[in-house]
Amino acid sequence: MSDRPDALEVLAAEYALGCLDPAEMRMLTERASQDAAFAAAIAAWERRLAPLAALVPPVAPPPGLWARLEQAIAPTTEVAAAPPRELPGSVWRSVRFWRATTAGALALAAAFAGLFLLRPVAPLYVATLGPAGGPAPTFLAEARPDGSLVLRPLTSVQVAATSDLELWALPPGATKPVSLGVIPRTGVPRLTVPRIATASTQLMVSLEPAGGSPTGQPTGPVLYAGTLRGLE
Amino acid sequence: MSRELETVVPDMSPAADLAALLRACASGDRAAFRRLYDREAARLYGIALRLTRSPALAADAVQEALLQVWRNAARFDPARGAPEAWLVTLVRYRALDLVRRTAREVPGLEPPEAEDETPDALAGLIRSAEGAALQRCLEALDPERRRLIVMAFVDGLTHADLANRLGTPLGTVKSWIRRALLSLRRCLEP
Numbered sequence: 001m002s003d004r005p006d007a008l009e010v011l012a013a014e015y016a017l018g019c020l021d022p023a024e025m026r027m028l029t030e031r032a033s034q035d036a037a038f039a040a041a042i043a044a045w046e047r048r049l050a051p052l053a054a055l056v057p058p059v060a061p062p063p064g065l066w067a068r069l070e071q072a073i074a075p076t077t078e079v080a081a082a083p084p085r086e087l088p089g090s091v092w093r094s095v096r097f098w099r100a101t102t103a104g105a106l107a108l109a110a111a112f113a114g115l116f117l118l119r120p121v122a123p124l125y126v127a128t129l130g131p132a133g134g135p136a137p138t139f140l141a142e143a144r145p146d147g148s149l150v151l152r153p154l155t156s157v158q159v160a161a162t163s164d165l166e167l168w169a170l171p172p173g174a175t176k177p178v179s180l181g182v183i184p185r186t187g188v189p190r191l192t193v194p195r196i197a198t199a200s201t202q203l204m205v206s207l208e209p210a211g212g213s214p215t216g217q218p219t220g221p222v223l224y225a226g227t228l229r230g231l232e
Numbered sequence: 233m234s235r236e237l238e239t240v241v242p243d244m245s246p247a248a249d250l251a252a253l254l255r256a257c258a259s260g261d262r263a264a265f266r267r268l269y270d271r272e273a274a275r276l277y278g279i280a281l282r283l284t285r286s287p288a289l290a291a292d293a294v295q296e297a298l299l300q301v302w303r304n305a306a307r308f309d310p311a312r313g314a315p316e317a318w319l320v321t322l323v324r325y326r327a328l329d330l331v332r333r334t335a336r337e338v339p340g341l342e343p344p345e346a347e348d349e350t351p352d353a354l355a356g357l358i359r360s361a362e363g364a365a366l367q368r369c370l371e372a373l374d375p376e377r378r379r380l381i382v383m384a385f386v387d388g389l390t391h392a393d394l395a396n397r398l399g400t401p402l403g404t405v406k407s408w409i410r411r412a413l414l415s416l417r418r419c420l421e422p
């Protein structure tokens with residue numbers, strides 16, 4: 001056999017097999033998002049192993065599942081103006097879950113898994129978020145056509161241990177911001193939130209108690225803000 | 233083993249071409265999304281249920297995966313992979329993510345029950361050319377290593393889970409899986 005150790009090939013295979021722990025998955029997802037060759041290796045293993053799924057017999061899903069999906073794909077951008085509690089779909093429950101869990105960063109990265117074989121996309125809308133009247137932006141936000149929103153810090157941001165920064169979206173015409181989740185404190189260069197954002201949606205970062213706002217609305221000062229604009 | 237190969241009858245609903253449904257979904261055709269759901273939901277739910285052992289988590293995993301399908305259908309490129317494989321991949325990642333986050337926060341969650349992973353069961357793979365090739369290559373593996381691959385994929389077990397389940401040192405499990413995967417690669421793409 002060719003004695004190519006090919007550690008990356010093995011990692012791609014283990015990733016697709018699913019036998020890695022969540023921290024390893026997160027690291028490799030991050031890597032794949034920046035390394036097209038590695039992403040292609042993962043996608044190739046996803047294709048190779050997928051036939052194994054035929055070993056599992058089909059099971060009728062619960063009867064309410066289609067209704068949940070149908071509600072989630074309904075073309076209602078105005079739902080964002082409703083209180084988060086009433087929002088349909090698992091995206092919103094996931095966002096609340098992420099806020100409630102210390103494993104939030106893992107969940108955010110994992111949301112990208114399985115999307116590597118897709119055609120790459122350019123961002124649809126971007127925003128820079130900075131302090132009011134401040135000299136330079138603090139975050140760059142990109143809303144992508146797949147419904148994700150990527151938030152990249154442009155400078156180092158320090159937050160006291162008793163606090164967290166939380167990202168909010170205020171779509172045009174909405175009166176209440178919707179939480180997009182707590183911004184990971186360390187080590188994670190970007191936040192990814194599945195969220196359909198549109199032009200003129202305002203993005204805000206507020207200072208909240210550790211773990212995020214307990215009320216579902218901003219409770220602390222808005223430190224950074226910006227508005228999504230189309231890339232033309 | 234010398235199991236009779238039964239006539240392979242495609243069990244898909246007639247003429248519902250998944251790639252065509254994805255193209256329709258890409259243009260916002262919700263009726264096509266419903267047809268895709270009718271065709272794929274039971275298969276995906278079965279996979280998710282096996283991975284999560286939880287009807288609630290399995291339903292969440294299928295919902296999240298199909299929402300990703302709806303949102304990303306326009307970016308799907310059949311030249312990069314079969315649509316069936318994409319759907320399987322999405323639901324597996326969602327299910328693994330959900331069950332591992334839940335397991336992390338609910339200590340004492342029961343590990344999945346042992347399942348009978350006989351080589352004969354692999355005959356179930358012969359439904360597609362890809363599946364037949366994979367089956368042939370799995371059959372060529374040492375039985376213990378084949379079992380690791382199948383358990384990892386179907387039951388969603390990590391290296392550590394497999395080591396616990398089989399009472400085998402973690403390093404041994406990792407090395408067996410690594411070698412099995414490289415053997416599969418050589419067999420599938422010689």
